[in-house]
Amino acid sequence: MDKVINGKLLREEKLALFSEKIKSIPDKLKLVVIQVGENAASDVYVRNKRNVCERVGILFKHLKYDSITEDELVSVISGLNNDSSVTGILVQLPLPEGINTENVINSISPLKDVDGLTIKNVGALFSGKPRLVPCTALGVMSILDNIDANLEGSNVVVVGRSKLVGLPLVALLLRENATVTVCHSKTVNLKEKTSQADILIVAVGNKEFIKGDFVKKDAIVIDVGINRDSGKLYGDCAFDEVVGKCKYITPVPGGVGPLTITYLINNVIEAYHLQKKD
Amino acid sequence: MDKVINGKLLREEKLALFSEKIKSIPDKLKLVVIQVGENAASDVYVRNKRNVCERVGILFKHLKYDSITEDELVSVISGLNNDSSVTGILVQLPLPEGINTENVINSISPLKDVDGLTIKNVGALFSGKPRLVPCTALGVMSILDNIDANLEGSNVVVVGRSKLVGLPLVALLLRENATVTVCHSKTVNLKEKTSQADILIVAVGNKEFIKGDFVKKDAIVIDVGINRDSGKLYGDCAFDEVVGKCKYITPVPGGVGPLTITYLINNVIEAYHLQKKD
Numbered sequence: 001m002d003k004v005i006n007g008k009l010l011r012e013e014k015l016a017l018f019s020e021k022i023k024s025i026p027d028k029l030k031l032v033v034i035q036v037g038e039n040a041a042s043d044v045y046v047r048n049k050r051n052v053c054e055r056v057g058i059l060f061k062h063l064k065y066d067s068i069t070e071d072e073l074v075s076v077i078s079g080l081n082n083d084s085s086v087t088g089i090l091v092q093l094p095l096p097e098g099i100n101t102e103n104v105i106n107s108i109s110p111l112k113d114v115d116g117l118t119i120k121n122v123g124a125l126f127s128g129k130p131r132l133v134p135c136t137a138l139g140v141m142s143i144l145d146n147i148d149a150n151l152e153g154s155n156v157v158v159v160g161r162s163k164l165v166g167l168p169l170v171a172l173l174l175r176e177n178a179t180v181t182v183c184h185s186k187t188v189n190l191k192e193k194t195s196q197a198d199i200l201i202v203a204v205g206n207k208e209f210i211k212g213d214f215v216k217k218d219a220i221v222i223d224v225g226i227n228r229d230s231g232k233l234y235g236d237c238a239f240d241e242v243v244g245k246c247k248y249i250t251p252v253p254g255g256v257g258p259l260t261i262t263y264l265i266n267n268v269i270e271a272y273h274l275q276k277k278d
Numbered sequence: 279m280d281k282v283i284n285g286k287l288l289r290e291e292k293l294a295l296f297s298e299k300i301k302s303i304p305d306k307l308k309l310v311v312i313q314v315g316e317n318a319a320s321d322v323y324v325r326n327k328r329n330v331c332e333r334v335g336i337l338f339k340h341l342k343y344d345s346i347t348e349d350e351l352v353s354v355i356s357g358l359n360n361d362s363s364v365t366g367i368l369v370q371l372p373l374p375e376g377i378n379t380e381n382v383i384n385s386i387s388p389l390k391d392v393d394g395l396t397i398k399n400v401g402a403l404f405s406g407k408p409r410l411v412p413c414t415a416l417g418v419m420s421i422l423d424n425i426d427a428n429l430e431g432s433n434v435v436v437v438g439r440s441k442l443v444g445l446p447l448v449a450l451l452l453r454e455n456a457t458v459t460v461c462h463s464k465t466v467n468l469k470e471k472t473s474q475a476d477i478l479i480v481a482v483g484n485k486e487f488i489k490g491d492f493v494k495k496d497a498i499v500i501d502v503g504i505n506r507d508s509g510k511l512y513g514d515c516a517f518d519e520v521v522g523k524c525k526y527i528t529p530v531p532g533g534v535g536p537l538t539i540t541y542l543i544n545n546v547i548e549a550y551h552l553q554k555k556d
Contacts, residue, residue, distance in 0.1 A: 102405070102407070118401070119398055119401035119402055119405050120397055120398060120401055121401070122400075122401040122404050122405050123396070123397035123398055123399070123400040123401025123402070123404070124397055124401070125404075126400050126401070126403075126404045126441075126445060127380070127397050127400050127441065128441070129380070152464055153464050153465060153466035154466075155466075161452055163404075163405060163406070167404060170448065170460070174439055174460060174462070177462070177464035179459065179460065179461050179462070179464075179465040179466070179471065180459070180460050181457065181458070181459040181460075182448070182452060182457065182458050182459075183457050184452070184455070184457070186430055186431050186455035186457075187431060187457040188431035188432075188433075188457070193457065
């Protein structure tokens with residue numbers, strides 16, 4: 001295994017696996033992605049989702065609204081909840097101002113909530129019974145699994161406490177018996193914390209925020225950040241400084257990113273099985 | 279403020295406050311506690327709950343079943359969910375073998391779930407919108423508030439990851455911008471972790487498990503453990519060793535314990551308001 005983790009390679013392995021699973025399902029799976037307003041980054045993300053869905057044989061429907069009220073949006077989602085041909089529903093974030101994101105997300109049936117953001121799915125995760133879990137967190141766990149990272153008893157430091165990455169990782173890492181420290185923008189002396197990590201996971205969205213001296217020798221570094229600057233992508237870690245010290249590191253791009261959409265596919269499959277069991 | 283925190287005194291202050299709140303509510307509040315099977319410790323806990331409820335003017339109903347099936351129990355709870363005279367429902371744990379605790383707990387309406395253990399209430403807490411939160415975790419937070427503990431940026435180490443104490447505290451402490459480390463039975467070199475804590479919260483149920491050298495000088499130590507040995511109560515900390523080093527410590531008994539039932543009263547009041555808003 002190379003020191004610089006090849007997320008694209010792992011994506012291909014996982015997608016091959018998920019494609020086989022999809023082939024063995026008698027019904028056609030379908031993902032509906034809802035987008036509101038203009039956002040160039042969202043356009044890219046939605047296109048990437050479509051590409052991967054089409055590759056593995058999941059029907060993809062893109063509902064794009066220039067403008068829609070919260071009530072109308074909830075009503076659209078309610079229709080999709082009741083449409084048995086729809087396996088998964090994803091609301092592309094951010095939503096425009098004036099729409100309460102939380103209300104919209106929680107109007108999605110927890111059985112179709114492939115982003116794992118509804119209160120019921122968050123509650124299931126923190127009650128020790130994960131159902132649909134945010135894709136990026138699953139992607140990080142799959143990378144750790146792939147390099148045979150020994151989680152039990154390891155010191156894992158998670159920098160960032162978002163609902164999409166940091167918080168679900170806390171639940172998933174505790175399930176694997178890691179000792180978990182959660183750091184964030186208000187943490188005092190961050191370097192002291194990160195430099196004790198056997199496994200350091202950074203998801204803050206701050207270009208090259210983690211310097212070489214923030215990292216313990218031979219640590220595993222998972223960089224979830226995607227920061228654009230002058231048309232180029234950067235992670236949350238200063239890659240050139242960190243790569244010489246660590247045991248493993250995920251690059252940006254090509255590390256965690258490719259796994260995120262891969263685990264969206266996983267969640268569409270999971271959603272199908274949850275609905276069948278229901 | 280004394281170094282040894284007087285939980286009973288804080289309980290009296292809080293109960294006086296909650297009694298006033300209850301007086302200002304036009305409806306009569308009512309808590310129903312369900313107990314199944316014989317358990318001497320549960321009998322004591324239920325009696326204590328009754329005493330405090332009666333003191334503050336909350337109607338108390340104790341449903342005790344020698345034996346009942348899971349379906350029958352869920353049906354009883356369903357009736358209580360639909361009974362508008364019932365403000366709060368609490369299932370005294372543990373339930374006997376053969377009954378799925380999770381199914382029973384999740385049959386309680388989240389608006390009446392005064393223990394804060396239903397998936398919806400756990401999800402709300404970890405989605406940043408706490409509604410009904412486990413009483414012991416709230417009791418710990420009230421103690422920290424009472425001694426003006428500076429949580430923002432503090433290193434808080436929580437030992438124990440239970441649904442009742444450790445996990446909800448992670449969410450509550452992160453909301454206050456603490457840096458939080460979760461340790462547990464699989465943590466390697468626990469002493470190294472605990473001795474870095476500005477605030478050390480221990481909830482493992484292991485008599486005098488935390489020794490003097492586990493604690494940093496001038497730390498705040500919150501001992502949630504209640505361990506019985508030869509008719510005497512002990513905490514999870516070796517009190518005599520720790521008390522000389524720390525800034526504050528909660529004794530056992532008389533520390534966190536009195537706050538737990540106090541915050542059950544808080545939750546009955548909260549449940550009332552949630553139901554009115556619904």
